[in-house]
Amino acid sequence: MQRKSTPLTFGLIVIVGLLTVCPVVMLILGSFSQGLGSFGTFTLDKYIQSYTDPAFAEIIVNTIIFTLGSAVVATLLALFLAYLNTRTNIPFKFLFRIISIIPMMIPHILFAVSWLLLLNPSNGLINLFLKDVFNLSSSPFNIYTLPGMILVEGLLDLPIAYLILAPALASFDVSMEESSKVCGASNLRTLFMVTLPILRPAILASITLVIVRSLASFAVPSVIGMPGRIYVLATHIYRIIATGFATDYGMAAAVGMSALASSTILIYLYRYLTAEGDKYVTISSRGYRPAVIDLKKAKYPFFVIVAVLSFILIVLPVLVLLYTSMVPYSMVPSARAFSMMSLRNWTEVLGDPISILSVKNSMFLGIVGATLGVILSIFVCYAIVKVRTAASGILESLSFLSFSFPGIVIGVGFMWLFVRTPLYATIWALLIGYIATYLPYGIRPLTSAFVQIHAHLEESSKVCGAGTLYTLRRIIIPLLIPGIVSAWILMATMFVRELTLSVVLSRPGTEVLAVQVLRFAEDGLWGRLSALGIIMILISTTLVIIASLTGAKFTKIQTVGGDEPH
Amino acid sequence: MDIHISKLSKSYFSEGRRIEALFDVNLAIPANEIFTLLGPSGCGKTTLLRSIVGLEIPDEGEIRIGDEIVFSKDKGILVPPEKRGLSMVFQSYAIWPHMNVFDNVAYPLQTQKKPKEEIRDRVKKTLHFVQLGGFENRPATKLSGGQQQRVALARALVAEPKVILFDEPLSNLDAKLREETRKELREFLTKLRITAVYVTHDRIEALSLSDTVAVMKDGRIVEIGTPKKIYFDSDRSFVADFIGRANLVEGSISRVGINHTIVDTSLGPIVCRKKKDVSPGDAVVVCIRPEFIHVKEKAGGEGPNLFSGRIDSLIFVGDAYEGEIRVGDTELIVRVEPTLDVKQGDTVALSFDPNHCSILLK
Ligand SMILES: Nc1ncnc2c1ncn2[C@@H]1O[C@H](COP(=O)(O)OP(=O)(O)O)[C@@H](O)[C@H]1O
Ligand SMILES: [Mg+2]
Numbered sequence: 001m002q003r004k005s006t007p008l009t010f011g012l013i014v015i016v017g018l019l020t021v022c023p024v025v026m027l028i029l030g031s032f033s034q035g036l037g038s039f040g041t042f043t044l045d046k047y048i049q050s051y052t053d054p055a056f057a058e059i060i061v062n063t064i065i066f067t068l069g070s071a072v073v074a075t076l077l078a079l080f081l082a083y084l085n086t087r088t089n090i091p092f093k094f095l096f097r098i099i100s101i102i103p104m105m106i107p108h109i110l111f112a113v114s115w116l117l118l119l120n121p122s123n124g125l126i127n128l129f130l131k132d133v134f135n136l137s138s139s140p141f142n143i144y145t146l147p148g149m150i151l152v153e154g155l156l157d158l159p160i161a162y163l164i165l166a167p168a169l170a171s172f173d174v175s176m177e178e179s180s181k182v183c184g185a186s187n188l189r190t191l192f193m194v195t196l197p198i199l200r201p202a203i204l205a206s207i208t209l210v211i212v213r214s215l216a217s218f219a220v221p222s223v224i225g226m227p228g229r230i231y232v233l234a235t236h237i238y239r240i241i242a243t244g245f246a247t248d249y250g251m252a253a254a255v256g257m258s259a260l261a262s263s264t265i266l267i268y269l270y271r272y273l274t275a276e277g278d279k280y281v282t283i284s285s286r287g288y289r290p291a292v293i294d295l296k297k298a299k300y301p302f303f304v305i306v307a308v309l310s311f312i313l314i315v316l317p318v319l320v321l322l323y324t325s326m327v328p329y330s331m332v333p334s335a336r337a338f339s340m341m342s343l344r345n346w347t348e349v350l351g352d353p354i355s356i357l358s359v360k361n362s363m364f365l366g367i368v369g370a371t372l373g374v375i376l377s378i379f380v381c382y383a384i385v386k387v388r389t390a391a392s393g394i395l396e397s398l399s400f401l402s403f404s405f406p407g408i409v410i411g412v413g414f415m416w417l418f419v420r421t422p423l424y425a426t427i428w429a430l431l432i433g434y435i436a437t438y439l440p441y442g443i444r445p446l447t448s449a450f451v452q453i454h455a456h457l458e459e460s461s462k463v464c465g466a467g468t469l470y471t472l473r474r475i476i477i478p479l480l481i482p483g484i485v486s487a488w489i490l491m492a493t494m495f496v497r498e499l500t501l502s503v504v505l506s507r508p509g510t511e512v513l514a515v516q517v518l519r520f521a522e523d524g525l526w527g528r529l530s531a532l533g534i535i536m537i538l539i540s541t542t543l544v545i546i547a548s549l550t551g552a553k554f555t556k557i558q559t560v561g562g563d564e565p566h
Numbered sequence: 567m568d569i570h571i572s573k574l575s576k577s578y579f580s581e582g583r584r585i586e587a588l589f590d591v592n593l594a595i596p597a598n599e600i601f602t603l604l605g606p607s608g609c610g611k612t613t614l615l616r617s618i619v620g621l622e623i624p625d626e627g628e629i630r631i632g633d634e635i636v637f638s639k640d641k642g643i644l645v646p647p648e649k650r651g652l653s654m655v656f657q658s659y660a661i662w663p664h665m666n667v668f669d670n671v672a673y674p675l676q677t678q679k680k681p682k683e684e685i686r687d688r689v690k691k692t693l694h695f696v697q698l699g700g701f702e703n704r705p706a707t708k709l710s711g712g713q714q715q716r717v718a719l720a721r722a723l724v725a726e727p728k729v730i731l732f733d734e735p736l737s738n739l740d741a742k743l744r745e746e747t748r749k750e751l752r753e754f755l756t757k758l759r760i761t762a763v764y765v766t767h768d769r770i771e772a773l774s775l776s777d778t779v780a781v782m783k784d785g786r787i788v789e790i791g792t793p794k795k796i797y798f799d800s801d802r803s804f805v806a807d808f809i810g811r812a813n814l815v816e817g818s819i820s821r822v823g824i825n826h827t828i829v830d831t832s833l834g835p836i837v838c839r840k841k842k843d844v845s846p847g848d849a850v851v852v853c854i855r856p857e858f859i860h861v862k863e864k865a866g867g868e869g870p871n872l873f874s875g876r877i878d879s880l881i882f883v884g885d886a887y888e889g890e891i892r893v894g895d896t897e898l899i900v901r902v903e904p905t906l907d908v909k910q911g912d913t914v915a916l917s918f919d920p921n922h923c924s925i926l927l928k
Contacts, residue, residue: 456660459621462647463654464674464721474673478664 019436023413030416031253071210073154078161107497108219114317119143123330144228168202216406256409267404325530345527370492377442385450407500425507449483485551574627605782620647653722668702674725837870858922
């Protein structure tokens, strides 16, 4: 049985290798070339040119401050929330689940824009409001700064940090804290002397992962950083290839190499930290509950903080966009503003051929791309989990490789690749790039689905007299459906909102939603941007609902969780 | 239906090493009996069971179920599991989590394309039999461990298979439930008069459930017999030791008498039950179970096998004391009645009936 499937594993290694390694190789080769036209001629010019640029030092400093700052903001907030959720008796705990999942549904570029609409110095709604109320001559807040960028990116990366920290806190062996209290330490002292040090690996892992994410982030640096002339690596690369006089893909590749290298190192660090983490954080096998700290009277103030955070993360962006899409120009909500509301921005967007094209393209990429991506993921996961030859290990590392690649850098690599093929400037170039970059999003849920199908479930079907096909139809596929649905939802929503790869690969005719939103932002067309943004959110949500309903039709009981032998 | 296994061998390769999971196994499993494979973990029980059911392909040998050869290396026969008409209860139960109880149990009948009416009746009857009547619509994930075990049993019984195989079906239950379920299982299986092959590493399960026990070690069958024979009259020191607490004293045959055999040991000569096929000078092991050693406060009395020793330790375990008594250089474990008034350090008298001293080959 093992030997039969080796060609499958081998074939998959070739496909996944082409998808993930090819752009990296092309990026490296490209960084040593003069330009897209003269590929293969060896030169160090681009490295010298880009790394000796006096402005480059400032970009590096900005990048470090931006990524570290976002990591600290996201991790501190996540730690606070995770602690409240797992260890205290704060009411309405379902909110925490919402906070950890829903923000992923709102495209990052729209989140960034909504904050810009609130806090920009010329007509940000909060600024206008405060100026009105306190009769200020200048705006109190300016989002076009590093702290502004850090705040927004930190909020965006909060869910990732939370998803790392909450399980660590939940599986924490409380007896370690209890013994501290027995020794006479107070709650607060125990928190700082015992709890936090033991959680250190998880905290470091969260910081590392958020650094990787914010290093790859393009939405916040482009929407908030660029107007304030604050450049980080991602926007620097974008500036080299997308704006100005001469686009230079050689230089973009040379700059991209440093982002790629840092990101890869950080991911290794993250892997190391999470492997170490298992040693520290003792996960108890018994189903015990961690001791809950009674917040007493502080319960409600803490709850208000959480409620405000959820409002800021989930409701506010959508409200701001909805409001902006209806008013002719930025103004504080007032009777006058409401009387001036119209659907003008909406009719303009719906009449704009490029916007309509971007809707069509993004929907095509979302539906077709996610479907193809999930099919590939199913085969890869089957080879990794069920076939399990030595080669499956290679396949597994290959398929998670793209997780550590910043999108814009990999986009430049793909550019070097696609220019040489008829795929250049077609929608298929985007489709291939998307699948390659977001493969881990399909593989993660499907791997756990495959792992849950214990070999005994298959074997017992055979012993009951069922042939291979019957077993596939009645046992394997129904058990896989929940995994397939979540993989499809993850991929489709990522594809509908994809920005970082697309800004590099999208050409006239292959515009996509997020790129079109960015164009509106660059032109300051906030009303149309908001209308298109709402359309974007509606498309994602519709796809999610359709996928969930389809999945539910196939399996009545969604929870897969057979009793595994110990 | 009886099962005949001859010359069955199977080895695995893992991490460059070859593991002989089964080695030249010969076995005749009689029809309509509960036959148990007992052995320590890793001795090849599961591999043997999976070979019978067809989930594992042996390297060598032949398996015959009733009149049908289901596997033969020499004749090139390999019947796939779904065509063997057996059923099996897995260690993990392998209840399908996306189906309810009814669908889980109905599955074997559905694969046989039986009419709907018949399926409904038979599932109902079987669920009733395993005392899960009315559980039809319960999702499989909403069952307790004991209930899952019964669903697995119902699924195995519903198609009235020729043979039913169990792979440590009780090992995932907690101690109390395990004991209750063991009794029930015994009841179910005796009622059905079905051929059952039962795998376990738990000696109490093996002794209490089986008509015949086969003890395995390192991929081989060491000994086959009724539970009583295995417990009281085993031939092998490994078996005697594995099946229960035992004092194993090494020695050599000194004299073979008419009714008894005398063995020279470090305790002195021990009069044992007669053993055939041994001659003076043979190295053997004498097995004396702790419950057959009589402890008295004072020396005296008459008969064979009288010793005296000092109590090294005495631990109260509820219904009795568990003691260690040193006789010469040999430590013997004994069961001391709680009524006996002795304490650690006392010198006591020991005696054991020659009929409860058996001679084992090493
Ligand atoms: N798929 C396998 N690959 C490699 N070794 C195996 C495999 N299955 C079983 N073994 C080995 O074969 C031996 C017998 O295993 P098994 O039949 O499961 O023992 P038991 O059920 O008696 O505990 C063990 O040493 C085990 O490690
Ligand atoms: Mg086993």
